[in-house]
Amino acid sequence: MTAGSLNLSGGEDAARPGARRAPPGAEPPRVDPRAEAAIEADLPNRPGRNPDGVDAALCGHRIRLPEIMSETPAERSRRRATWFARHPFLWSRYLLIHEFGHREVAFGDDPRFRDPSTLYRVAREPLARALGIAPRQLDPIAVELRPLTRALTAELAREPKAGALMQAPLLYLMARVVRPRIIVETGVSSGYSARFLLEALERNGEGHLHSIGLPRLAMDPSQAGRFDGGIAVTDRPIGWLVPERLRSRWTIHVGRSDDLLEPLLQGLPEPLGMFLHDSLHQYATMAFEYRTAWAHLAAGGLLASHDIHTSRAWPEFLRQHAPLPPDGELDHDLGVVRRPAVGAPS
Numbered sequence: 001m002t003a004g005s006l007n008l009s010g011g012e013d014a015a016r017p018g019a020r021r022a023p024p025g026a027e028p029p030r031v032d033p034r035a036e037a038a039i040e041a042d043l044p045n046r047p048g049r050n051p052d053g054v055d056a057a058l059c060g061h062r063i064r065l066p067e068i069m070s071e072t073p074a075e076r077s078r079r080r081a082t083w084f085a086r087h088p089f090l091w092s093r094y095l096l097i098h099e100f101g102h103r104e105v106a107f108g109d110d111p112r113f114r115d116p117s118t119l120y121r122v123a124r125e126p127l128a129r130a131l132g133i134a135p136r137q138l139d140p141i142a143v144e145l146r147p148l149t150r151a152l153t154a155e156l157a158r159e160p161k162a163g164a165l166m167q168a169p170l171l172y173l174m175a176r177v178v179r180p181r182i183i184v185e186t187g188v189s190s191g192y193s194a195r196f197l198l199e200a201l202e203r204n205g206e207g208h209l210h211s212i213g214l215p216r217l218a219m220d221p222s223q224a225g226r227f228d229g230g231i232a233v234t235d236r237p238i239g240w241l242v243p244e245r246l247r248s249r250w251t252i253h254v255g256r257s258d259d260l261l262e263p264l265l266q267g268l269p270e271p272l273g274m275f276l277h278d279s280l281h282q283y284a285t286m287a288f289e290y291r292t293a294w295a296h297l298a299a300g301g302l303l304a305s306h307d308i309h310t311s312r313a314w315p316e317f318l319r320q321h322a323p324l325p326p327d328g329e330l331d332h333d334l335g336v337v338r339r340p341a342v343g344a345p346s
């Protein structure tokens, strides 16, 4: 059963009135509870239900692909040492909970969510290279991140991080530099990436974010409270992290990207300024999303992906679109490429 056939796009969230807005001209939003249940029952992401065979079944499980490890072992050690040196106590605690305890981690337990400065230091040069600007041009924008992360840290300390994209502050920088009028992301969960993207659009004073996601935070309800699935189960509605003040720029489309992405992109009034993949990290879904988004991406637009190490889709995509930079990797597992401006080879 597909979400597209159930017409869930733009569905209203009963728990938070006004949380989801229908795109202009779309049918009034409606959600059929039986349809939501059907989508959940049909989640492709359970262990043992991996149609690609070769890919990781769940967020958080990785396959090491040497061809896309742009970091050398020395660089990787340096990155880890940089992170560890900044918050040794927090990191030791995190490793105990996550690596040894195999428990789901709260936002407050993961040092990377508390302090974006190390993330920025690690990603500053590759991000500037991908954006085609000088690293120093990013510095004044990076300063804007401090109050945003401070507020989020206070708000989220004990909340399960539910697969949140920890490099979301880098998405903020991207959106502030490129100033996209339309952003599309796949994979909503609690809405951590959406919140940073929307904060950037708000600061830009223009732009709209469309997020495609499944109606639950969890990949698999049996994984409740455990890390093994990489995702916590909570009873919150998807996107709960996005406050009301940012929602006028936001449309959530409930369903699978396989069903909803193409029609959404076809219906956009102008080419896409930025795309983020953070839904199902399997080859078929990743390759499909990259291919589809690229076909609608504006010149100078950005295509970003989380968990680029979980399948071959990212290196294949980069190869197909040579001469895109082969090292489009920021802080280990976030990839980004910028579509060349008109006239440049693509």
Ligand SMILES: C[S@@+](CC[C@H](N)C(=O)[O-])C[C@H]1O[C@@H](n2cnc3c(N)ncnc32)[C@H](O)[C@@H]1O
Binding pocket: 045, 059, 162, 163, 164, 165, 166, 168, 186, 187, 188, 189, 190, 191, 192, 193, 194, 212, 213, 214, 215, 216, 217, 218, 219, 255, 256, 257, 258, 278, 279, 280, 285
């Ligand atoms: C890694 S989480 C997204 C995290 C989110 N970007 C954030 O920063 O909070 C992945 C989400 O994608 C959803 N998902 C899985 N398969 C999907 C699909 N085919 N289409 C859209 N969303 C999907 C899952 O339900 C899960 O909530």
